[in-house]
Amino acid sequence: MKKNIKSIKGMNDYIDKKLHLYNYVIEICKNILNKYCYKEIKTPIIEQTDLFKISIGNNTDIIDQEMYSFYDKGGKHLTLRPEGTSGCIRSVIEHNLLYKDKIQKLWYFGPMYRHENTQKGRYREFHQFGVESIGTNSIYIELEIILITIKIWNVLGVSRHLKLEINSIGSIKEREIYKNKLNTFLDSKHNYIKKYYKKNYKKNPLRLFESKNSNIKKVLKLAPLLHKNLSKKTLLRFKHLCNVLKKFKIKYYINKNLVRGLSYYNDTVFEWKNLSLNKKNTVCAGGRYDKLAYILNGKKIPSFGFAIGIERLIILINNLKKNKTKKTTIDIEIIFLDNETILESISISEKIRKKFPTLKIFINFSNERTKKKLKKSYENKVKMVLFIGKQEIEYKCYSIKNLKNKEQKQCTYKELIKEISKLFF
Structure with missing residues (x-):
């Protein structure tokens, strides 16, 4: 008995309506970013493992448990990218993109890979639309990206169904000082917390604030607070950003426990959360990462960006029944009445395509009866059907039917072109 081979767990097929919505969302994002003069960048799906070990940091769930890493035939240690920012910064440095343009505004889209426990909106192959502004530490670029x-x-x-949460996690230096204070506090706690945090979060204890563990939440209520360990300069910077957001009437909430999981972030971080979900509700997240280029190549390049989780955004759209995408309709369907007229059907379809390149023309090659084909044409909301049989070829005329008004007529090629123009343009 043959084995039924299925897709890998956590990696999904995109078919029909699901694929159409997926493409629609991506096109919307692309069009908006192009209007803001952001340029597309494409980076490889596979990168050197060291890129992520250096940028994300060791002793994180992503590095220790979630990355798809392997050795290639040449013995190089490679990884399927778990996120897009590291590859983007690597590319900017490698190709010296800041030499001519001191600020690079970039967007990218593609699959990312993490070996996680799969659930709705959280898959092992997922797609992100990322936006990065590289080369400036201005809060006004932060405003532009939020806009x-x-x-x-x-x-x-x-x-209306998304909530903007923002926070300042301080400068890189301030974070290191706070991490030491937090580590000292956690070391004094009972064994369960001590063991748990040492195993998973010793190098980046800030990530504990993202934990859903009730015992950890209880302990952290007594922990020193990050915002009370920030400098006056940092707090004024964050206050300035908040004031700018208010001027633009952008509704936001300050979440003092919002830290972001990746270790390269500093200062402003933000998340857009789906209000209709209790768990895994972050649709879009990002922040400032002035440290990333430095730890990769020793160059100080201030940067700010975000990534949208496309699967989670699609879940939101479907839940709200906001899917306004239109099914790809057929403008003209060509039905040949016998096998001897197939070549003529293909020939006339190519002539029409050349004359009207924007029209969608479908040749029905099925063996179904003409009546059944026509019934499906109505179901698929075809606008015009062109019938071609021996008689049409002999008399050099075509039988056309307008499915909107159900009017059927015979016409020459010139008349056919006029009828198509009248119906579609």
């Missing part, structure tokens, strides 16, 4: 996310939500019709 871009709002534009995307507005066009997709989901803005």
Whole structure:
């Protein structure tokens, strides 16, 4: 008995309506970023493992448990990318993109891979639409990027169901000082917490604030607070950003426990959360990462960006029944009445395509009866059907039917072109 081979767990097929919505969302994002003059960048799906070990940091769930890593035939240690920012910064440095343009505004889209426990909206192959502004530490670029996310939500019709949370996690130096204080506090706690945090979070204890563990949450309520360990300069910077957001009437919430999981972040971080979900509700997240280029190549390049989880955004759109995408309709369907007229059907379809390149023309090659084919044409909302049989070829005329008004007529090739123009243009 043959084995039924299925897709790998956590990696999904995109078919029909699901694929159509997926493409629709990506096109919306692309169009908006192009209007803001952000340029596309494409980086490899596979990168050197060291790229992520250096950028994300060792002793994290992503590095220790989730990355798809392997040795290739040449013995190189490679990884399927778990996120897009590291590869983007690597590319900017490698190709010296900042030499001519001191600020690079970039967007990218593609699959990412993490070996996680699969659940709705959390898959092992997932897709992100990422946006990065590289080369400036201005809070106004932070404003622009948040405005871009709002534009995307507005066009997709989901803005009322998303909540913007922001926070400042301080400068890199301030974070290191706070981490030491937090480690000292956690070392004094009872064995369960001590063992758990030492195993998973010793190098980056801030990530404990993202934990859903009730015991850890209880302990952290007594922990020193990050915002009370930030300098006056950092707090003024964050206050300035908040004031700018208010001027643009952007509704936001300060979440003092929002830290972001990746170790390269500093200062402003933000998340857009789906209000209709209790868990795994972050649709879009990002922040400032001035440290990343430095730890990769020793160059100080201030940067700010975000990534949208496409699968989670699609879940939101479907839940709200905001899927306004239109099924790809057939403009003209050509039905040949016998096998001897197939070549003529293909020939006339090519002539029409050349004359009207924007029209969608479908030749029905099925062996079904003409009546059944026509019934499906109505179901598929075809606008015009062109019948070609021996009689049409002999008399050099075509039988056409307008499925909207059900009017059927015979016409020459010139008359056919006029009828098509009248119906579609």
